[in-house]
Amino acid sequence: MSPARPKIRLHVGDDLVAGARLSVGGNAAHYLSHVMRCAPGDEIAVFNGRDGEWRAVIDTVGRRDCVIRPVGLLRPQSAEPDLWLLFAPVKRAGTDFLIQKATELGVAVLQPVTTRRTVAGRVNLDRVRANAVEAAEQCGRLTVPEARAPAALSDLVDAWPAGRRLLFCDTAGAAPPAPAALARAPASDWAVLTGPEGGFDAGERDWLRGKAFVTPVSLGPRVLRAETAALAALALWQGILGDGR
């Protein structure tokens, strides 16, 4: 019987091959040495988004640098849904929360967008990435979502990739319920778009609804906060078209 799966899971940048000696610095070294009080010989799990999940042995533990050695594959890399989340940033606590939950719900790309009514300030991409890494480590996924630089929604839509559909969570006006719309949607890659507090403006909504790749949907009779709408849409998408089926 194989030994128990290690409880500590760490995302690394290096290639994972048996016998390599990998240097782990920064927050991860602090986490191993001070938070988890690891010792040489302890085993952890590591993943890099490419080579699956590996069992690794800690060789040396330092405050600023630890050395770990991958020793065997725990899980091979596997395909994951290529689901994008386009979100208008909300207040910081809401955005932190959204990044964490979207990562747990299996988003592949986190794309902050500015819309006409976006009022939240600058997005701290380093903070987004750190939150995404931590959530990916905790939820057991084999990748960390890619955090892209903020872009104007209009630019993204004008250069929209062929073959990808956009689930437009429309908070105003009549749109088909999301579950029904997803159930009859064509197989394709998808992105979920949720708006800022206050929603999209009327011109923006009409413009989005006029695009052939846009599927406007309703998320029920209540007015969901921006981050709640995003999570509900992601949960429904994964349940109906993604890996929650």
Added chain:
Amino acid sequence: MSPARPKIRLHVGDDLVAGARLSVGGNAAHYLSHVMRCAPGDEIAVFNGRDGEWRAVIDTVGRRDCVIRPVGLLRPQSAEPDLWLLFAPVKRAGTDFLIQKATELGVAVLQPVTTRRTVAGRVNLDRVRANAVEAAEQCGRLTVPEARAPAALSDLVDAWPAGRRLLFCDTAGAAPPAPAALARAPASDWAVLTGPEGGFDAGERDWLRGKAFVTPVSLGPRVLRAETAALAALALWQGILGDGR
């Protein structure tokens, strides 16, 4: 054309009838007077969970007491799904968040439960209620979820009401995906059960799965935090069986 719907929405306890003069105290008075800086003559929307949503005129504004007068029905009371959420409390920020989101997602009853692995401390029911009221006011629903006193999961299950099914979000072992299980489930009232951080213990899981009213489900391949699991399950339930259809 009727005047615009008031932007401020307030939950009150009193019966709503035209011409009544209602006294509003406590946090609500502070909110009207100091946060929103209302003046006599301003209009707000009020609801009490029984009489629909009313337009009301503010007669007097005080720091500790305001008087409002319902003047006309905006929306009649309507039926809402009788969905319960049984949740093992997590850390305070997680519980606050869960209450807010569960209210937005249309839960009728918030039932804290203790399970074998529940480690979070005491639930502050006043805080749960305050969070639920605020979320209900913001999301436009006509009710506030009922916050029940914490109870042992075993006691609740032993006295389970006839005709209600329990969606058991099982974080370990094999269970059918939630969307498929819900799509073929019998029409009935439902409760969603999510566990503490660390999940249910093996004996507890077997005992739950042995109950005829329990539907065990999986929420996908990732390990969701307790509050994320609850939200994903509620979003799927509303989308497939509830008012998000």
